[in-house]
Structures are given as structure tokens and as C-alpha cells.
Amino acid sequence: MTLAAMTADVSGFTIHEAHRRHQRNPKLAAMLILGSALLLAGCQTDNTSESMIRVERAQGSDENIASLSSVIASNPSDPEAYNVRGSAYGRAGEFRRALADFDQAIKLNPSFYQAYANRGLVHRNMGDQQAALADYNAALQLNSSYDVAYIGRGNLYRQANQLDSAFNDFNKAIQLDTTDPRAYHNRGLIYQARNDHAQAIEDFSTAISLSPSSAEPYNGRGISYVAQGDDDNAFSDFNTAINLNGKLAESWANQALIYERRGEKAKAQKSYSHALQLDPKYEPARAGLARVKAMS
CATH class of the missing domain: 1.25.40.10 (Tetratricopeptide repeat domain)
Structure with a gap:
């Protein structure tokens, strides 16, 4: 009897926390906090098109994006504001607009490793795996301890059936003490593919403890x-x-x-x-x- 296939793909945008200087601009600080609510956290299964993220329109709504656009109009030189709005566009499935915002964030701050990782996710969801890989690599060159980029790159490798490389990236994220359930969930999938079900169960259990509503x-x-x-x-x-x-x-x-x-x-x-x-x-x-x- 063939077991139902388990090919989960869990993805997430991350929002760079507001710098202290934003405390002088309450509106921007508030919108950056709002942006943190736009995370694509948790685990997701997509059995027909692993390259697509789950869209939750309420959190990528026109109203939220309009508010973020107002922030950018007041702070056109702030890369973090573009990163937040780009994440909102990503949640809404407006990938080209998301790319434009992440491009601008990186142009304003070439060391903005979070924006590289977010742009990598958009490239992946648009089917441009090479561009996604380049962005994840760039993020890790800027910050070799950035667990989100290891998880994102690991997903790329897993989709390409490069399971050893994917496993190494998920392992690295876990060694960095990530609290992101995607690392454990996706490593569990690889253990499962290797028929190491005891280890798979352990990883899935950890993912459940980190995201019990998934x-x-x-x-x-x-x-x-x-x-x-x-x-x-x-x-x-x-x-x-x-x-x-x-x-x-x-x-x-x-x-x-x-x-x-x-x-x-x-x-x-x-x-x-x-x-x-x-x-x-x-x-x-x-x-x-x-x-x-x-x-x-």
C-alpha cells in the first residue's frame, strides 16, 4: 500500500526589526511592528506546486499596503520600510511589486541580508531558482549565522532533490538554535525520505512544539x-x-x-x-x- 506523499514546503518572509532611530518616528516604528505580523511562519504543505506560498490576503491587504506606502512616502530613504512593504506584497502574492521593494531596500542598504533572503523567497516563488540561490548565498555571505537563509536555501536544495545539501542547511539552522519550526519540519521530511522514521518523528514533534497550530x-x-x-x-x-x-x-x-x-x-x-x-x-x-x- 502506497503512503500518501508528504512534500511540505514551508516558507517565510522576515522583517528586520526597527532600529533605535525609528523611536523618533512613532508612525514608522508602528508600521514596522505591523510588518512583523506579516511573517509567513509555520509549516505548509503544497502537493501540487511547491513553488507557491500560501496567501493570506488579510495580512497582505490593500489597507495595510496603503499604510506602508504612506510610511515610505514620508521616509523614502529608509530600506527597512521597503522591506516591510515588500513582505506585505509577498503575502498578497504580488511578487513583482515585492521584488521592486526588496531591490530598493538592497540598493539603499547593500548589507541588508534580511532583504536578500526575502527577495530570494520571491524569486523561488516566481520559479527563478538560480536567482533565489544567489540571494540566499548573498544573505549568508553577509551574515553566516542567519538561520532563515539556511532554511530558505535548504528548501531550494530539497526541491532540486539535492537532499544532502538540503539536510546540511537545515542542520546548520538547527545548530544555530533556531526556533523556526520549518528547519525541523523539513529535516524531518528528509529523514522520512531516507526511511529513518524514528528521527523523522522526533523532528516533526519538535516542529509541533514550536508551532502547535500547524x-x-x-x-x-x-x-x-x-x-x-x-x-x-x-x-x-x-x-x-x-x-x-x-x-x-x-x-x-x-x-x-x-x-x-x-x-x-x-x-x-x-x-x-x-x-x-x-x-x-x-x-x-x-x-x-x-x-x-x-x-x-
Whole structure:
């Protein structure tokens, strides 16, 4: 029986904290604090197009962007303001505008390593992997302890199936004591690909402790539990993933897999069908539904 594929891609924009000089400009300081709320934190699964980020329009809203544009109009020489607005554009999926803002931030401050990493993420989401790699490398040349850039570059390597290089980057971020769950989640995926499910479970568990409201590490850990024959813990994880985010096709397909293994064909068929309603192209659900129907 083929396990549902787990190919999570978790990405995030980071906002460089306001320098002390911004305390003299309360409006800018407030907008930079707002920008920190635009982080793409946590874990995300994307089974059809790993190069796309989850868009949360409310946090990349026209209203927020308009406010940030007002800040830039008052502070046209401030690279941090461009970085914040670029992150907001990234959240809204307006990648070309995001690129323009990160370009301007870097032009104003060539040592702005956070802006390089943010621009690298946009390049990756636009499908320009070489430009993304160059930006992540530039960020790390400027700051060799920047965990976000290691995680971003690791995702590039993982997408290119360069698993050893990806593993090294995620390891480096973890060695830097990152609290970013993406490092553990993505390293867990590599352990999983290597059939080292005990280590995968450990990493997914750490990701869960760092981001308990994210469904994806529960799915990841559940799949490794299935591989170990621990269907009870797997079922618990898949149900938790559904409770946290009922719109992920893979969570329903994973739940269906346990029903299928238990011989509960009607429940398996219902969950596989629901997964396909959420994502008609999700192949593990399509294959699972075909298996269950063939057994009926």
C-alpha cells in the first residue's frame, strides 16, 4: 500500500526589526511592528506546486499596503520600510511589486541580508531558482549565522532533490538554535525520505512544539507512524491535522488510509472523496478511492 506523499514546503518572509532611530518616528516604528505580523511562519504543505506560498490576503491587504506606502512616502530613504512593504506584497502574492521593494531596500542598504533572503523567497516563488540561490548565498555571505537563509536555501536544495545539501542547511539552522519550526519540519521530511522514521518523528514533534497550530507536521509525523506500523498514533495525528485545518486534502486522504487499513471501507471512501473535493488533482486520494471501490 502506497503512503500518501508528504512534500511540505514551508516558507517565510522576515522583517528586520526597527532600529533605535525609528523611536523618533512613532508612525514608522508602528508600521514596522505591523510588518512583523506579516511573517509567513509555520509549516505548509503544497502537493501540487511547491513553488507557491500560501496567501493570506488579510495580512497582505490593500489597507495595510496603503499604510506602508504612506510610511515610505514620508521616509523614502529608509530600506527597512521597503522591506516591510515588500513582505506585505509577498503575502498578497504580488511578487513583482515585492521584488521592486526588496531591490530598493538592497540598493539603499547593500548589507541588508534580511532583504536578500526575502527577495530570494520571491524569486523561488516566481520559479527563478538560480536567482533565489544567489540571494540566499548573498544573505549568508553577509551574515553566516542567519538561520532563515539556511532554511530558505535548504528548501531550494530539497526541491532540486539535492537532499544532502538540503539536510546540511537545515542542520546548520538547527545548530544555530533556531526556533523556526520549518528547519525541523523539513529535516524531518528528509529523514522520512531516507526511511529513518524514528528521527523523522522526533523532528516533526519538535516542529509541533514550536508551532502547535500547524497541521502539516502532524501529517508528517502520522505518515512516519504508519511506516512504523503504529496506526493508532497515526490516526490521532491525522485527526488533529483535520481539526487544525480541515481544508488540506492530504489530511483527509491520510485519515482515509487508516480507515482503509482497518477495513472500514465506507469511511475510507468518504474521506478519500472529501479529499478529492478539496483537491481533484490529489493523486494519493484518487488512487486510494480506486482501491477502496475495487474492494467493495
